[in-house]
Amino acid sequence: MTQIHRRRSIVSAAIEQLNNATRLRVNSPEPFAPRPLPAAPAHVVRDDAEAIEIAKRLAVAFAHGASERDREGWLPLDELDAYSQSGLWGITVPKAYGGAEVSYATLAEVIRIIAAADSSIAQITQNHIALVAHIAFDATDAQKRELFGLVLKGYRFGNAFSERDSRNVAAFETRVVEQGDHVVVNGKKFYTTGALLAHIVPIVAVNDEGKVFLVFADRDAPGLTVVNDWTSFGQRVTASGTVLVENVRVPKSRVVRIDAFDNQTAAGPISQIIQSAIDAGIAKGALDETIAFIRSKSRPWIDSGKEQATEDPFVIATIGTIALKLHAAEALLERAGRKIDAALRTPNEETVAEATLTTAESKVLTTEIAVEATNRLFELAGTRSTLAEHNLDRHWRNARVHTLHDPVRWKPFHIGNYVLNGVNPPRHAWS
Numbered sequence: 001m002t003q004i005h006r007r008r009s010i011v012s013a014a015i016e017q018l019n020n021a022t023r024l025r026v027n028s029p030e031p032f033a034p035r036p037l038p039a040a041p042a043h044v045v046r047d048d049a050e051a052i053e054i055a056k057r058l059a060v061a062f063a064h065g066a067s068e069r070d071r072e073g074w075l076p077l078d079e080l081d082a083y084s085q086s087g088l089w090g091i092t093v094p095k096a097y098g099g100a101e102v103s104y105a106t107l108a109e110v111i112r113i114i115a116a117a118d119s120s121i122a123q124i125t126q127n128h129i130a131l132v133a134h135i136a137f138d139a140t141d142a143q144k145r146e147l148f149g150l151v152l153k154g155y156r157f158g159n160a161f162s163e164r165d166s167r168n169v170a171a172f173e174t175r176v177v178e179q180g181d182h183v184v185v186n187g188k189k190f191y192t193t194g195a196l197l198a199h200i201v202p203i204v205a206v207n208d209e210g211k212v213f214l215v216f217a218d219r220d221a222p223g224l225t226v227v228n229d230w231t232s233f234g235q236r237v238t239a240s241g242t243v244l245v246e247n248v249r250v251p252k253s254r255v256v257r258i259d260a261f262d263n264q265t266a267a268g269p270i271s272q273i274i275q276s277a278i279d280a281g282i283a284k285g286a287l288d289e290t291i292a293f294i295r296s297k298s299r300p301w302i303d304s305g306k307e308q309a310t311e312d313p314f315v316i317a318t319i320g321t322i323a324l325k326l327h328a329a330e331a332l333l334e335r336a337g338r339k340i341d342a343a344l345r346t347p348n349e350e351t352v353a354e355a356t357l358t359t360a361e362s363k364v365l366t367t368e369i370a371v372e373a374t375n376r377l378f379e380l381a382g383t384r385s386t387l388a389e390h391n392l393d394r395h396w397r398n399a400r401v402h403t404l405h406d407p408v409r410w411k412p413f414h415i416g417n418y419v420l421n422g423v424n425p426p427r428h429a430w431s
Contacts, residue, residue, distance in 0.1 A: 042154030043087035059117035105337030115281020127159035158198030164190035176205035196239035234401030269359035279366035286395040329365035370399040
């Protein structure tokens with residue numbers, strides 16, 4: 001069997017399993033039982049080209065049923081298993097530890113492709129990929145071998161980072177205390193995308209000295225409860241709800257101190273480019289749906305004198321403008337990935353600042369086009385596009401919610417402060 005046929009058979013098998021699987025369970029506010037560990041090792045992606053090929057094939061399967069999952073609140077259980085077993089969750093693992101170590105431009109393209117099909121599924125990957133980077137930056141060699149090994153086997157990392165009631169996004173009240181060969185963690189988390197369906201839930205906690213740690217707890221650890229109480233009007237099936245952490249014991253070998261933001265690393269832009277890629281994907285999915293609706297269902301306006309909506313000059317021009325802005329955002333997304341790659345090869349103040357600022361520029365454009373494309377959909381497609389049977393409002397809802405992850409209004413300030421005053425942007429996960 002040739003390599004190309006082998007790749008296709010892997011993805012085809014995953015898609016066939018997905019299509020034949022028992023249908024998904026509905027969201028519930030009740031505590032959700034941990035998902036089974038992978039029954040077989042995940043495929044290990046070999047290179048950038050294979051990663052993009054697999055993403056395109058999975059996107060075809062994920063697009064089918066995306067609207068129904070959003071409308072009914074069905075969790076993408078089988079889709080997520082196919083996704084992580086495809087090997088795409090391990091493509092940024094360093095080559096020294098058995099991974100493909102793809103370019104971050106490739107990583108962004110993979111996420112964009114998946115998000116265009118189903119942005120909720122793409123977002124569930126978001127924190128996992130950021131955590132793989134933190135392991136590379138902050139973990140010991142022994143921890144890297146263990147944790148990267150789990151990723152390549154198909155284990156999914158969720159997250160227990162943000163806290164709903166703290167004074168700001170970086171003020172963590174969850175506490176970690178040493179007890180012999182273990183630590184004990186207590187706290188309450190929210191916005192925990194991926195935790196519900198994860199195999200391991202990394203918890204951000206601080207000790208008495210204010211030092212920040214990642215505590216990699218098993219999803220079924222006693223005292224760790226994940227509740228699917230996410231009620232946002234967008235990104236509805238990301239299950240970004242609550243994690244309760246009550247006297248959770250974890251071996252010290254699974255505790256990683258976060259130092260990446262105190263050093264010259266690309267940790268911040270890596271976290272941001274994943275979000276930017278999701279927004280670019282939402283815009284692409286919305287534009288594709290707009291075009292399909294105009295071609296098949298929309299009517300031309302009476303003043304146009306045209307027989308088809310596709311002949312309306314104002315519709316044509318507006319579609320052209322949206323496509324232009326989307327292409328600009330996609331180009332800047334790729335450029336940001338290249339700048340991150342450069343910062344990883346040669347980490348210093350200059351390369352990290354360039355990666356951070358270029359990714360910020362990308363985030364501004366992808367945010368703007370995601371909101372514009374999902375809003376213009378209805379203006380161009382017409383009143384009938386708002387009917388519940390089409391569920392096209394999911395694109396706008398998803399764009400509006402996902403683009404709120406950090407205030408994009410701060411991006412032009414940091415860009416301008418660097419260009420005008422030579423002030424480097426801050427280093428944290430939201431910059």
